[in-house]
Amino acid sequence: MSLGLFNCINQTVTKCHGRRTFSFTSAMLSGHNKWSTIKHDKAINDTKRNVIATKHSRTIIANAKIGGPDPNSNSGLYNAIESAKRASVPKRVIENALRRASGISVSGDKKLEPVLYEIIGPAGVAILVEALTDNKSRTAGEIRRVMGKNGMALGSTLFCFDRMGVVRVSRKQGSQDLITLETVLDDAIEAGADDVNEILAKNESGHDDDAVAAVAAADDNHVDTYEEPTNNVYELLIEDPSRTVEVADAMKTKFGYEIAGAAIEYFPRSDTAVKVAEEQGKLLQKGLTQIDELDDIQNVYNNAI
Numbered sequence: 001m002s003l004g005l006f007n008c009i010n011q012t013v014t015k016c017h018g019r020r021t022f023s024f025t026s027a028m029l030s031g032h033n034k035w036s037t038i039k040h041d042k043a044i045n046d047t048k049r050n051v052i053a054t055k056h057s058r059t060i061i062a063n064a065k066i067g068g069p070d071p072n073s074n075s076g077l078y079n080a081i082e083s084a085k086r087a088s089v090p091k092r093v094i095e096n097a098l099r100r101a102s103g104i105s106v107s108g109d110k111k112l113e114p115v116l117y118e119i120i121g122p123a124g125v126a127i128l129v130e131a132l133t134d135n136k137s138r139t140a141g142e143i144r145r146v147m148g149k150n151g152m153a154l155g156s157t158l159f160c161f162d163r164m165g166v167v168r169v170s171r172k173q174g175s176q177d178l179i180t181l182e183t184v185l186d187d188a189i190e191a192g193a194d195d196v197n198e199i200l201a202k203n204e205s206g207h208d209d210d211a212v213a214a215v216a217a218a219d220d221n222h223v224d225t226y227e228e229p230t231n232n233v234y235e236l237l238i239e240d241p242s243r244t245v246e247v248a249d250a251m252k253t254k255f256g257y258e259i260a261g262a263a264i265e266y267f268p269r270s271d272t273a274v275k276v277a278e279e280q281g282k283l284l285q286k287g288l289t290q291i292d293e294l295d296d297i298q299n300v301y302n303n304a305i
Contacts, residue, residue, distance in 0.1 A: 064101030076262030126157035150287030165244030268303035
């Protein structure tokens with residue numbers, strides 16, 4: 001979710017800090033202990049599962065807050081839940097996400113409140129942090145600790161962003177056929193969207209499909225070891241956020257698209273973008289990641305390029 005080189009909205013990293021110290025002799029060096037290897041592999045797999053679960057949980061929360069908690073009347077939420085199920089996200093994670101979107105904590109005894117933090121990062125980068133918390137003091141304290149370690153400070157940054165609705169589509173319902181930007185753009189304008197961004201699909205190697213095609217065309221001996229091209233994702237931008245559900249429903253019911261997600265998000269304004277040098281970029285990336293790891297954080301936006 002056109003968001004900048006260092007944008008961490010769709011780059012969530014989940015915590016897995018537990019470590020165990022093993023006592024061994026010279027005959028059992030690190031890496032040769034079978035139990036240690038199993039534990040290490042399990043930790044990696046658990047982390048990957050947690051990352052996936054967190055990503056889907058946030059998508060469910062965003063869609064529920066936009067169109068309501070009933071998936072029967074909220075197409076974006078329905079698709080978000082179905083996507084989570086296909087990814088084997090546990091039922092309790094989905095249920096907890098719905099509770100959080102309704103303003104109820106997982107334990108059920110405290111109301112959750114949305115909070116927006118404005119932060120100035122390294123090189124003057126503008127940062128916005130959306131949180132959903134049952135304890136504002138705790139969340140603020142956790143964010144301040146991260147800020148203090150990464151050259152960040154509280155400051156006015158909201159003016160650097162536009163708050164817009166966004167609907168994401170990648171294919172027509174019941175079809176795996178690729179769709180083109182021209183087709184989506186025509187339908188999106190008729191549905192009431194103001195603009196469309198195209199996000200090139202990545203295959204398993206991490207290359208976008210256009211880049212793979214270019215390599216193949218330039219090299220007659222090129223052997224394509226990549227996966228078949230996957231659908232690009234198209235972001236429909238709506239300047240009036242209150243019309244997000246209306247546009248999503250039109251794309252689904254009138255034009256037959258499968259809705260990958262619908263939300264209200266902050267997009268950095270191009271006239272306020274900040275170019276960041278490599279060293280400052282590393283510090284910025286570290287700070288953004290650490291903020292995003294905090295339990296109460298929903299989304300992190302920035303205007304770095």
